[in-house]
Amino acid sequence: MKHGVRVDVINLGDELLLGLRDNGHLSYLGRELKRHGLEIRRNFVVRDNAEDIQQVFKNAWEDADIVITTGGLGPTSDDLTRETIAKALGVKLEFVDSVRVELEARFARLGRTVTANNLKQCYVLDGAEALPNPNGTAPGILFKQDGKLLIMLPGPGNELRPMFERDVLPRLQEENFFALEEQYLQLRSFGVGESLLENKLRPILKSHPELKVGYCAHEGLVDVRLSLANGTGTLADLRATGEQCMELLGEDFVCFGNHSIAEIAMSHLRAHHQTIAIAESCTGGLLSNAFTDVPGASQTFMGSVVCYHEDTKIEHLGIPESILMQHDVVSAETAVALATGAAESFSSDYGLSTTGFAGPTGGSSREPVGTVYFGLHTPSGAWTHRVQFSGDRLTVKARAVNAAVDWLRRKLTKYQMHDAFANIGYGMGSGI
Amino acid sequence: MKHGVRVDVINLGDELLLGLRDNGHLSYLGRELKRHGLEIRRNFVVRDNAEDIQQVFKNAWEDADIVITTGGLGPTSDDLTRETIAKALGVKLEFVDSVRVELEARFARLGRTVTANNLKQCYVLDGAEALPNPNGTAPGILFKQDGKLLIMLPGPGNELRPMFERDVLPRLQEENFFALEEQYLQLRSFGVGESLLENKLRPILKSHPELKVGYCAHEGLVDVRLSLANGTGTLADLRATGEQCMELLGEDFVCFGNHSIAEIAMSHLRAHHQTIAIAESCTGGLLSNAFTDVPGASQTFMGSVVCYHEDTKIEHLGIPESILMQHDVVSAETAVALATGAAESFSSDYGLSTTGFAGPTGGSSREPVGTVYFGLHTPSGAWTHRVQFSGDRLTVKARAVNAAVDWLRRKLTKYQMHDAFANIGYGMGSGI
Numbered sequence: 109m110k111h112g113v114r115v116d117v118i119n120l121g122d123e124l125l126l127g128l129r130d131n132g133h134l135s136y137l138g139r140e141l142k143r144h145g146l147e148i149r150r151n152f153v154v155r156d157n158a159e160d161i162q163q164v165f166k167n168a169w170e171d172a173d174i175v176i177t178t179g180g181l182g183p184t185s186d187d188l189t190r191e192t193i194a195k196a197l198g199v200k201l202e203f204v205d206s207v208r209v210e211l212e213a214r215f216a217r218l219g220r221t222v223t224a225n226n227l228k229q230c231y232v233l234d235g236a237e238a239l240p241n242p243n244g245t246a247p248g249i250l251f252k253q254d255g256k257l258l259i260m261l262p263g264p265g266n267e268l269r270p271m272f273e274r275d276v277l278p279r280l281q282e283e284n285f286f287a288l289e290e291q292y293l294q295l296r297s298f299g300v301g302e303s304l305l306e307n308k309l310r311p312i313l314k315s316h317p318e319l320k321v322g323y324c325a326h327e328g329l330v331d332v333r334l335s336l337a338n339g340t341g342t343l344a345d346l347r348a349t350g351e352q353c354m355e356l357l358g359e360d361f362v363c364f365g366n367h368s369i370a371e372i373a374m375s376h377l378r379a380h381h382q383t384i385a386i387a388e389s390c391t392g393g394l395l396s397n398a399f400t401d402v403p404g405a406s407q408t409f410m411g412s413v414v415c416y417h418e419d420t421k422i423e424h425l426g427i428p429e430s431i432l433m434q435h436d437v438v439s440a441e442t443a444v445a446l447a448t449g450a451a452e453s454f455s456s457d458y459g460l461s462t463t464g465f466a467g468p469t470g471g472s473s474r475e476p477v478g479t480v481y482f483g484l485h486t487p488s489g490a491w492t493h494r495v496q497f498s499g500d501r502l503t504v505k506a507r508a509v510n511a512a513v514d515w516l517r518r519k520l521t522k523y524q525m526h527d528a529f530a531n532i533g534y535g536m537g538s539g540i
Numbered sequence: 541m542k543h544g545v546r547v548d549v550i551n552l553g554d555e556l557l558l559g560l561r562d563n564g565h566l567s568y569l570g571r572e573l574k575r576h577g578l579e580i581r582r583n584f585v586v587r588d589n590a591e592d593i594q595q596v597f598k599n600a601w602e603d604a605d606i607v608i609t610t611g612g613l614g615p616t617s618d619d620l621t622r623e624t625i626a627k628a629l630g631v632k633l634e635f636v637d638s639v640r641v642e643l644e645a646r647f648a649r650l651g652r653t654v655t656a657n658n659l660k661q662c663y664v665l666d667g668a669e670a671l672p673n674p675n676g677t678a679p680g681i682l683f684k685q686d687g688k689l690l691i692m693l694p695g696p697g698n699e700l701r702p703m704f705e706r707d708v709l710p711r712l713q714e715e716n717f718f719a720l721e722e723q724y725l726q727l728r729s730f731g732v733g734e735s736l737l738e739n740k741l742r743p744i745l746k747s748h749p750e751l752k753v754g755y756c757a758h759e760g761l762v763d764v765r766l767s768l769a770n771g772t773g774t775l776a777d778l779r780a781t782g783e784q785c786m787e788l789l790g791e792d793f794v795c796f797g798n799h800s801i802a803e804i805a806m807s808h809l810r811a812h813h814q815t816i817a818i819a820e821s822c823t824g825g826l827l828s829n830a831f832t833d834v835p836g837a838s839q840t841f842m843g844s845v846v847c848y849h850e851d852t853k854i855e856h857l858g859i860p861e862s863i864l865m866q867h868d869v870v871s872a873e874t875a876v877a878l879a880t881g882a883a884e885s886f887s888s889d890y891g892l893s894t895t896g897f898a899g900p901t902g903g904s905s906r907e908p909v910g911t912v913y914f915g916l917h918t919p920s921g922a923w924t925h926r927v928q929f930s931g932d933r934l935t936v937k938a939r940a941v942n943a944a945v946d947w948l949r950r951k952l953t954k955y956q957m958h959d960a961f962a963n964i965g966y967g968m969g970s971g972i
Binding site for chain 2: 122123124125126127128129130131132134135136137138139140142147148149150151152153154155160164167264266302303304306307321322323324325326331333366386391392393394395396397398399400401403404405406409410411412413414415416417419420423424453454455466467468469498499500501502503505
């Protein structure tokens, strides 16, 4: 096992820089490598432009141990990675006949003939290994020089991912690049700002100078990442410190690891054989989606109604007409009636609801755009609360969903703090 | 207007390299800049590590005209951007008292007192301008040196985006960095593979060698981007070529520009004063969400039921019990019954439904995981079709949603091909 392995990732493609697509390859590679104890040090995104590719590649290759490139291996004229990197390395391209055979077999299966520009894909860096690509035409390339590893992967996700898992990961292990165990622990919290969280945790963390601490905030969640420099402690120490932090955070603590709040809330429900239903207005389906993203959701999630019209609320949820006559659609009373209506009409133990103004239009001076009322029906009573969010329509929707699910989680964990860990596991070691 | 402006973006944050989050800032900045004729040349993602930040920043600053950084301006100890970049530029940090006043006022409004680590955020590069941050504590920083512009933005999206739009964009215009008109046109298609699309369009595009053509595929959509090098043609030429491509693509053509398929489908419905309701099973709320993401959705979207249990289908949608007794829940018959049930129970003109197996468990040998049946109820009849998707749970959900909305769009556009453009506008010039 090598320490301090420097991994740089270079993604090619104009569409990433033009904002047409999120860089999902970076997230994927980051997660997969981290799972085996490797961290990406730097990421570069460049256009399909020979000069930029060469400059960035040289910079990375100079002081990295592993360089991974994605994209630019295709058959069209804007695919320049292969040629440019060969030039930067001072290595020739070599025609590999076994790649041609594979390519022709693939085209024959599809009833097509190989074109001249496809044959370009049979060229591989001299001395490199061509990685087979059962899902496309561009083989991957694995090249070693001076103890460094260059891994070139095709751009499409359905080609890159199987190739990475089947061919690249075993090779990284063979070359002894994997760490055996991850020396880090992540705590996820909700509802405490980043700096307040640091202040809260300081009494515990100041007595652990061996720990590196990192914070990351997103949509109301703040993740705290505790990691150990090599040889300064054990996973058991890390876990003990993590548990101290958990106790201190109380109900603001969501979980160890990378689980969604909905996953945590549902594991509580499942542990108690309880079910939930939803009635959502301003969140428009996104709240239901947070629950149904969790595999096995159908054990606990009974269903939901997205009500965009008043009539929907009355007809589908059996809400007394008098409630909507006496109170506004966006009000505490309607939120409770929606939650109770959802629980009753889906015969579930819990009912969760949202009603509000996501914008850009709607709202009033008293209840401006961004106002959301939440309702929660439980076997032991019903609650409501109001939050004023800022941001555009999609931000309000996303934040309202997180706030709703976290509110449910708090109500559930208040009485069952430790139950869920048995089902969920720690986000440490290789068990994330 | 300057030509060939070199823009580099540096994103800070371990979480991006560990795969905990997609780099949404890059996509956002890419889109916003492109809208004004600026393209990001290179993107660097680095850890919160002084050495890496310094190395990458120096590399970028050396030959860029504009460098934008995101993140690392927070109050916690791992926020190093400000100090590191000041050092790299050889510039001192200066305490800006007006930032302190803002900060204290903000904390007072929230009933909290400013902590020592928050005061760190009052330091700004000597000679730089502090950009106010109404949604957070870290001000942005705008710094000029030798005709170059450094723009440092806070990490949270709800702080970065308003600051970029309110303060940074006007400044870029002032400094004359914007191109006046965008010389490009984007066509969005659905259902044709990237290389087939290239072959289809070749007869038209080969007679326009002045056009640069780029393709980008995502979740069944393929965008074609036609752009003109400076001075080689006019927007009217571009538009004429785009319209030829549109005619050729027929119903596979979705729109010009960057609109979602749901936006296009809803503009058709709105133009004809028609409404829609949804009954979704395996897509679990995400299909409804695609519609409710569109501002003004409540004019056409009546509501939906997410049915995860058979009972839901019967009770909430009035589906005859006999259908579920004679046919599987995942079947063509159930899909049609759901669509019709949705339309009837929400009194809408159209009803759209999904029922299938998103995985990872479920399915049968005849209907494996990834099978989805779609149902569509219209004023002139009901249809159903079946698609077999591959990929994990979230991929199946996302692809099924795109397929469902696109199917609706095709049915609507078949009879009303040109109606929608009046409402939607072209994705060209600054009108995207």
